[in-house]
Amino acid sequence: MTSFNTTSLLDLDYKPKLPKNKRIGIGxxxxxxxxxxxxxPAYKMAGFNVVGVYDLDKKRAESAxxxxxxxxVFESLEQLLKQPEIEVVDIAIPxxxxxxxxxxxxxxxxxxxxQKPLAETFEEAKRIVDTxxxxxxxxxxxxQMRWSPGISASRSIVRRGLLGEVTQASIQVNVLTxxxxxxxxxxINRLEVMYHSIHYLDSIRSVLGVSPEYIxxxxxxxxxxxxxxxxxxxxxxxxxxxTRGFIHDNHNNFAEQEDWYAQFRFEGTEGIIKGTNGALYxxxxxxxxxxxxxxxxxxxxxxFAPKLEGRWFPDAFMGPMGELLLAIEExxxxxxxxxxxxxxxxxxLASYLSMEENRPVYLDEFK
Numbered sequence: 034m035t036s037f038n039t040t041s042l043l044d045l046d047y048k049p050k051l052p053k054n055k056r057i058g059i060g061x062x063x064x065x066x067x068x069x070x071x072x073x074p075a076y077k078m079a080g081f082n083v084v085g086v087y088d089l090d091k092k093r094a095e096s097a098x099x100x101x102x103x104x105x106v107f108e109s110l111e112q113l114l115k116q117p118e119i120e121v122v123d124i125a126i127p128x129x130x131x132x133x134x135x136x137x138x139x140x141x142x143x144x145x146x147x148q149k150p151l152a153e154t155f156e157e158a159k160r161i162v163d164t165x166x167x168x169x170x171x172x173x174x175x176x177q178m179r180w181s182p183g184i185s186a187s188r189s190i191v192r193r194g195l196l197g198e199v200t201q202a203s204i205q206v207n208v209l210t211x212x213x214x215x216x217x218x219x220x221i222n223r224l225e226v227m228y229h230s231i232h233y234l235d236s237i238r239s240v241l242g243v244s245p246e247y248i249x250x251x252x253x254x255x256x257x258x259x260x261x262x263x264x265x266x267x268x269x270x271x272x273x274x275x276t277r278g279f280i281h282d283n284h285n286n287f288a289e290q291e292d293w294y295a296q297f298r299f300e301g302t303e304g305i306i307k308g309t310n311g312a313l314y315x316x317x318x319x320x321x322x323x324x325x326x327x328x329x330x331x332x333x334x335x336x337f338a339p340k341l342e343g344r345w346f347p348d349a350f351m352g353p354m355g356e357l358l359l360a361i362e363e364x365x366x367x368x369x370x371x372x373x374x375x376x377x378x379x380x381x382l383a384s385y386l387s388m389e390e391n392r393p394v395y396l397d398e399f400k
Contacts, residue, residue, distance in 0.1 A: 175350070180350075186341060200277070
């Protein structure tokens with residue numbers, strides 16, 4: 034067994050990295066529930082400088098501004114983009130409207146945090162990537178779950194080599210989600226993977242540091258459900274070599290919350306990680322994430338259980354914006370760039386094509 038410092042084994046360096054300069058001005062487009070419950074609370078926790086907000090529903094924007102002490106409520110998108118204090122725009126609107134807004138924001142020379150999904154088609158996603166490249170602005174995607182405590186800590190363990198060669202990654206969720214709280218989402222044909230398991234696909238890709246070669250997926254509805262799209266999914270991922278991934282997600286668990294679970298597990302030739310996504314326990318209040326891991330390189334009979342602070346939302350929402358601000362500060366591309374996110378979009382779209390054609394779909398089919 035290799036000698037390790039016990040303190041370092043419990044300190045997994047999982048919290049989002051923040052820029053030195055937190056005075057960069059941020060403007061937000063959209064003041065819906067996710068902005069008020071997650072974006073703004075996280076930015077307040079991080080100490081970011083949110084200048085103001087714009088929403089088609091001005092009263093909603095005013096409500097967000099009042100609650101979080103924002104000094105400006107904009108009358109229009111154009112007014113927001115003309116505000117010189119704003120250098121970064123956080124777009125928090127449905128994907129089908131995102132490309133048009135990205136084009137306007139990029140033309141104004143502002144850096145961008147896009148909402149996920151980046152787009153609902155691969156062609157739209159590529160157009161966004163091309164748009165920001167031509168405008169020479171930095172653009173990232175709000176795939177915040179990769180910064181959730183449990184996933185971020187798992188990535189740290191894997192990168193330290195404590196699992197050896199990773200052989201398996203799995204996320205299993207069995208909860209009750211009342212999609213009706215977002216009326217628009219109940220009317221779309223592609224629901225669960227496009228707007229929920231996209232987080233699990235992106236998180237697994239982030240922890241492993243590689244995209245799968247192909248995906249084999251199945252999606253289903255629950256009898257009598259009000260939503261048009263799928264609410265239950267199983268997704269098999271074949272990564273290079275012997276590594277495999279699996280997602281099982283059910284949003285129709287009508288039992289008491291004590292029966293709900295949201296678990297992740299990563300296994301390798303030298304170790305195992307297991308943990309819980311606390312945000313989905315005691316929902317909507319949530320609990321903190323948990324994690325345990327063991328490694329043959331240290332002591333195969335001992336499970337380390339570092340205490341993690343925070344949860345997926347709102348804490349992890351500091352991550353995508355923090356990384357974008359760091360990338361601006363360090364003049365580099367963010368790790369969650371729109372170009373990088375094309376691989377997450379490939380995974381999502383491969384899942385749907387697999388459901389439709391009942392076959393493994395290779396990611397390189399989307400070019």
